[in-house]
Amino acid sequence: MTIALSAHPALNPLVDQLADALPIKGLYYPARRNPDTDLPFFSDLPAMLQATSPRVCAFLSPYADLHNDVHTCLQAGVAVLCAGPVPKADQPIASGGIHRGSPLFAKALQQRRDPSFAEPVYLRLVAGVQEPGLLPAWWAVCRQLAFASDLLGETPAQVHLCANRHGRAYQVVLTATAPSGAAIQLVVAPQSALAELTLLGRGGVISASAAQSGITLANSKGTHVVPDAATPPAELAWLRDFLEKENSPSEHSGDSGQALLSGLRRALRTRQPVLVNL
Incomplete structure (x- = not known):
């Protein structure tokens, strides 16, 4: 093949x-x-x-x-x-x-499904973009939103987008509220090494970043680190x-992807937060 x-x-x-x-x-x-x-x-x-x-x-x-x-x-x-x-x-x-092949996603999902974690309250994802330009930033936003939706098990009906650029480097912030009421914040930046996750639940916190080894789960029983091992790329x-x-x-993600791209362009043009219906 x-x-x-x-x-x-x-x-x-x-x-x-x-x-x-x-x-x-x-x-x-x-x-x-x-x-x-x-x-x-x-x-x-x-x-x-x-x-x-x-x-x-x-x-x-x-x-x-x-x-x-x-x-x-x-x-x-x-x-x-x-x-x-x-x-x-x-x-x-x-x-x-692609995120479904990521060890980070798999481990975070496993920890979120732990009964002691309870209901998700707040999710923050930070991702770096390796390529310059608007379209790679757009794909990164789509990828992070899909990651968030699969991790939470629900997708927001609408999002707010803020975006700015310096040359061909783009910064994007997406905020939303999931149907359950969980707050979502996604950040995309041109620093390629960026990778952070914070998920706050009623029973604990899950966190991970490129600067630490493994995923940290903190709850009433203490803090537990799930070690990270060298793994192949999610792709x-x-x-x-x-x-x-x-x-x-x-x-x-045809319709929602196009809506996000149009929203990014409006946010860049107006330099104001814009509402996007998915």
């Missing part, structure tokens, strides 16, 4: 990890410079499809012409998997769900799951 990838050069370390574990035969991105990778690189998608004959093409980065490239793959009979929603997509596409489990399930979509 042959796999092709599309990824921004900033994701080269991730691409190399995936290539070590999966039969990835080609890398595509509409860039002027070749990325620093051992994989055959193509700046022309049809050329890569012809040279590698992939069964699947996984798009790990968004860009302006992504919807046309997705259409090209589908027309060629190549299955498509995207790390986030596709702008202007005119048909359902398997997208999102690896995400790709394998897609292949094993014969290309069934992991999730489809």
